Structure formats: C-alpha cells, structure tokens
Amino acid sequence: MSASANLRPGANSFIIRLGQAHDVPGLTHLINAAFRVEQPFIGGDRTDPDGVRAYMEKGKFLLAEDCVGLAGCVYVELRGDRGYLGLLGVDPPRQGTGLGRKLMDAAENYFREAGCCAVDLRIISGRTPLLAFYRHHGYLETGTAPFAPDVPVKVPCHYICMSKRLV
Numbered sequence: 001m002s003a004s005a006n007l008r009p010g011a012n013s014f015i016i017r018l019g020q021a022h023d024v025p026g027l028t029h030l031i032n033a034a035f036r037v038e039q040p041f042i043g044g045d046r047t048d049p050d051g052v053r054a055y056m057e058k059g060k061f062l063l064a065e066d067c068v069g070l071a072g073c074v075y076v077e078l079r080g081d082r083g084y085l086g087l088l089g090v091d092p093p094r095q096g097t098g099l100g101r102k103l104m105d106a107a108e109n110y111f112r113e114a115g116c117c118a119v120d121l122r123i124i125s126g127r128t129p130l131l132a133f134y135r136h137h138g139y140l141e142t143g144t145a146p147f148a149p150d151v152p153v154k155v156p157c158h159y160i161c162m163s164k165r166l167v
C-alpha cells in the first residue's frame with residue numbers, strides 16, 4: 001500500500017492500508033455516514049458491525065486514513081480472474097477532495113496485482129449521478145440485476161452493473 005503522511009487532513013495527506021478486525025466499529029460508522037445519501041431509496045443503515053465482518057470474511061477493505069481518522073474505504077473481492085468492487089465511500093466532509101479517485105486507483109491496482117483482467121461493480125438504479133462518476137473512471141454498463149431481496153427499499157430498485165477491463 002502506498003503511504004504519504006503529514007498533519008493536514010485531505011487527499012494529499014493520508015495512507016491507504018488494509019482494514020483489520022479492530023477497524024470494524026470505525027468502518028461501520030464511515031460506511032453508514034457515506035451511504036446516508038441512499039436513504040431516499042433504502043431504509044435504515046447501510047450496514048452494521050456483523051455486516052462488515054461478513055464482508056471481511058469474503059474480501060478486504062482498503063482504508064484511507066488521515067490525521068483525523070478513517071476518511072474513506074472501498075471493498076475489494078477476488079472472484080476468479082475478476083475483481084468485485086463495492087462500498088466505495090468517503091467521509092462526507094472530505095468528499096470532492098480526490099479521495100474517491102485515489103481509492104478507485106488503489107482498488108484497481110489491488111486487482112491488477114492479483115492478476116484480474118476486469119473489475120465489476122453495481123449501483124442502485126435510483127442513483128443515476130453515479131453512472132457519470134463511474135463512466136468517468138472508465139466503467140461501462142453491462143446490464144442489470146435484481147435488487148437484494150433482504151434489503152428494505154422505499155422505492156422499487158434494481159442494480160445497474162458496470163465493468164472495466166484492466167490493462
């Protein structure tokens with residue numbers, strides 16, 4: 001993992017590291033804060049400590065951390081020769097400072113180093129601005145998928161699937 005450090009919070013003064021078991025409480029808080037933007041579509045918190053631990057059993061979290069604390073995260077899971085990227089989230093006050101880009105780059109490097117040929121992700125259908133965000137990062141729509149049946153939705157939702165080939 002790359003590292004740079006000084007004492008100013010923001011995208012130029014953070015480290016990216018792998019999440020560990022002791023990060024579960026902070027990571028749960030960070031994900032729920034970042035994903036509060038989904039509350040028009042989904043009821044309740046995005047996850048809880050058990051949910052984060054379940055992700056950690058299947059994959060890993062890359063965490064961005066600055067002098068203030070956890071600033072962002074992304075979930076990375078190897079699925080054969082493809083990578084699955086999820087739960088990209090930046091602490092709301094630090095959004096728009098370049099951390100999302102750096103976490104995407106770190107996730108793609110993680111998959112590249114693991115020998116993956118492509119990255120897959122999915123977004124909730126109502127969150128159309130994210131299409132432009134991920135297209136900007138080189139992802140293309142590949143189809144749709146039914147929404148997770150156990151997630152309480154406020155409006156009908158499905159997933160939009162997107163992928164990017166790694167070179």
Ligand SMILES: CC(C)(COP(=O)(O)OP(=O)(O)OC[C@H]1O[C@@H](n2cnc3c(N)ncnc32)[C@H](O)[C@@H]1OP(=O)(O)O)[C@@H](O)C(=O)NCCC(=O)NCCS
Pocket residue numbers: 034035037087088089090091094095096097098099100101102122123124129130132133134136
């Ligand atoms: C989505 C999210 C992770 C982006 O992180 P961020 O730190 O705010 O984004 P950045 O400042 O790093 O911007 C990254 C790049 O995307 C671009 N971008 C941002 N929003 C965009 C949009 N709506 N359309 C197109 N490009 C966009 C920026 O211009 C920047 O481009 P550049 O690197 O070429 O200069 C953050 O807003 C977030 O946590 N949102 C809530 C959780 C969420 O929705 N996660 C995604 C779920 S699938």
